[in-house]
Amino acid sequence: MIRIDDLAIFVRVASLDSFSAVGREMNLLPSQISAAIKRLERELDIRLFARSTRSLRLTLEGQNYLPHARAVLESLHAGKACLQHSETDLRGTLQIASSSDFGRNVLLPWLIEFRQHNPGVHIRLSLSDHIADIYREPVDVAIRYGAIPDADFVSLPLAPQNCRVVAAAPSYLDSQGRPANLEALKEHQCLRYHLNGKLYDRWAFPAADGSLEHISVSGPVISDDADVIRRCAIAGEGVMYKSWLDICHDIQAGHLELLLPHQQGEPFPLHFICPHRKQFSPAIRSLYVYLKSRCAARLKEAGGAVRR
Numbered sequence: 001m002i003r004i005d006d007l008a009i010f011v012r013v014a015s016l017d018s019f020s021a022v023g024r025e026m027n028l029l030p031s032q033i034s035a036a037i038k039r040l041e042r043e044l045d046i047r048l049f050a051r052s053t054r055s056l057r058l059t060l061e062g063q064n065y066l067p068h069a070r071a072v073l074e075s076l077h078a079g080k081a082c083l084q085h086s087e088t089d090l091r092g093t094l095q096i097a098s099s100s101d102f103g104r105n106v107l108l109p110w111l112i113e114f115r116q117h118n119p120g121v122h123i124r125l126s127l128s129d130h131i132a133d134i135y136r137e138p139v140d141v142a143i144r145y146g147a148i149p150d151a152d153f154v155s156l157p158l159a160p161q162n163c164r165v166v167a168a169a170p171s172y173l174d175s176q177g178r179p180a181n182l183e184a185l186k187e188h189q190c191l192r193y194h195l196n197g198k199l200y201d202r203w204a205f206p207a208a209d210g211s212l213e214h215i216s217v218s219g220p221v222i223s224d225d226a227d228v229i230r231r232c233a234i235a236g237e238g239v240m241y242k243s244w245l246d247i248c249h250d251i252q253a254g255h256l257e258l259l260l261p262h263q264q265g266e267p268f269p270l271h272f273i274c275p276h277r278k279q280f281s282p283a284i285r286s287l288y289v290y291l292k293s294r295c296a297a298r299l300k301e302a303g304g305a306v307r308r
Contacts, residue, residue, distance in 0.1 A: 001043070002040065002043050002044075003036075003039065003040075004073075004076065005036065006036040006037070006039050006040045007040065007069050007072060007073060008073055009022060009026070009028075009033055009036040009037065009040075010036070010037060010040055010048060010066075010069055011066070011069050011070055011073060012025065012026070013033065013037065013049070013056075014058055014062065014066050017056050017057070018056065019033040019034055019037075019056070020033075037049065044065065046059075046061040046062075046065070047059050047061065047062075048061065048062035048065065049062055077281070090118040090120055090121050090282055090283045090286055091120035091121060091283070092120075092121060092122070092281065092283050093121075093122040093123075093124060094121060094122070094123055094124070094140050094141060094283055094284065094287065095124045095126070095139050095140045095141075096111070096123065096124065096125050096126070096139070096140065096141045096142070096143065097125075097126045097127075097128070097139045097141070097142045097143070098125070098126075098127055098142070098143040098144070099127070099128070099129050099143075099144065099145065099226060100127050100128060100129050100225050100226050100227045101225075101226035101227040101229075101230050101246055102143065102145070102226075102243070102245070102246055102270075103125065103127040103143070104127055104227055105227065105230075105246070106245070106246065106298070107125075107143060107291075108125065110290070110291060110294045111123050111125065114287060114290050114291075118283070118286070121283050126139070129195055129224060129225060129226055139275075140274065140275075140284060141272060141273065141274050141284060141287065142273040142274075143158070143270065143271070143272060143273070143291070144270070144271055144273055145162075145243060145268050145269070145270055145271075146268060146269070147269075153273050153274065153275060154273065154274045154275070155271045155272070155273050156271065156272045156273075156274075156288055156292075157269060157270075157271060157272075157292075158269075158270040158271060158272050158288075158291055158292050158295045159245050159269060159270040159295040159296075159299065160269045160270075161269070162243060162244055162245045162267075162268050162269055162270055162299075163243075163244055163264070163265040163266060163267050163268050164203075164241050164242060164243060164244070164265040164266045164268045165241070165242065165243075165244045165247070165258055165259075165265045166179075166185070166239060166240070166241055166258070166259040166260050166263070166265070167233065167239070167240060167242060167247055167250075167251060167256040167257060167258055167259055168188075168233060168236075168238065168239040168240070168256065168257060168259060169233060169234055169235065169236040169255065169256055169257070170254070170257055171236035172189075172233075172236040172237070172238060172239070173257060173259075175236075176188060176189065178259060179239070179259060179260065181260070181263075182205060182213065182215050182260070182263065183215070185203070185215050185217055185239065186215065186216065186217060186218075188217075188219070188238065188239045189218075189219040189220060189221075189237070189238035189239065190203075190217035190218060190219040190238055190239045190240070190241075191219055191221050191222075191223075191229045191232055191233055191237060191238045191239065191240040192217065192218075192219055192221070192222045192229075193222070193223065193224070193226065193229060194222050194223065194224045195224050199222065201216060201217055201218065202214045202215065202216050202217070203215045203217055203241045203266075204266045205263060205264065205265065205266060206264045206265075206266065206267075212266070217239075219238045219239075220237075220238070221237050221238060226242075226246075229242070230242065230246065230247065230250075233256060234250065234255050234256060239259065241265075241266075243268050243270075244265070244268075244299075245270060245295065245298065245299065248298065248299065248302035249298070249301075249302060251302070252301075252302050270295065272288050272291060272292070
């Protein structure tokens with residue numbers, strides 16, 4: 001008979017490609033992880049992994065079996081949640097990943113408020129601008145901007161009409177002037193973003209014919225942390241191209257000024273992403289509804305969408 005614990009170990013080993021990493025995560029010895037995989041292989045009468053002293057990879061049979069193993073574990077998890085907790089008594093731990101700026105300055109206060117209304121829910125929040133692999137990392141929900149190409153994820157809209165806007169602090173504009181058009185951005189000190197070895201120094205703007213117009217920018221400040229870029233902009237270090245949802249309150253408060261208000265910015269929708277395709281837990285469903293309402297309220301307080 002197949003043990004559920006062995007099935008869970010198999011799924012984690014398939015994600016992390018390491019007996020020792022899974023052992024550390026589950027507080028088990030590598031020999032215990034190996035024994036669990038061997039038991040499962042005997043029950044299935046197949047070889048799940050091709051193992052050597054330096055590598056570990058799924059066999060073809062292991063690749064074929066993996067989605068079924070995941071489906072079994074997800075079904076058991078959903079069934080347990082339905083039996084133990086009602087919709088009005090949310091419990092469990094939610095492991096959430098988000099980008100640095102949005103997560104720290106916008107999402108965190110919302111999560112605190114959500115947990116205060118649902119004290120049975122525990123939050124583990126990971127903030128990074130590096131995209132988390134929610135199959136390899138222990139993440140229940142990722143809150144991310146931009147296009148989501150992987151169809152295996154459940155991706156629900158939080159702020160589908162959000163876009164990037166050009167902004168700078170009044171102190172910078174008083175000393176350097178205001179750009180009159182996109183070409184003028186080339187003459188300004190622009191705050192640039194660096195991620196995964198790529199420098200984002202070509203800002204994209206929708207053109208009238210549906211294509212994208214790219215403007216190459218330069219400046220003295222580069223960072224791989226979006227929150228650093230925002231703080232530098234508020235300090236008067238230069239012009240930034242940033243999500244309207246992130247900085248709408250800064251503009252409303254006068255810390256930043258919206259530039260080129262008649263220029264449409266690049267679409268930058270916000271998504272609620274979950275790896276479970278079958279069923280959300282009550283806590284995840286409630287969190288989605290709550291965050292969607294908070295996004296709508298934030299944009300409404302700031303005057304709705306960017307006026308063009």
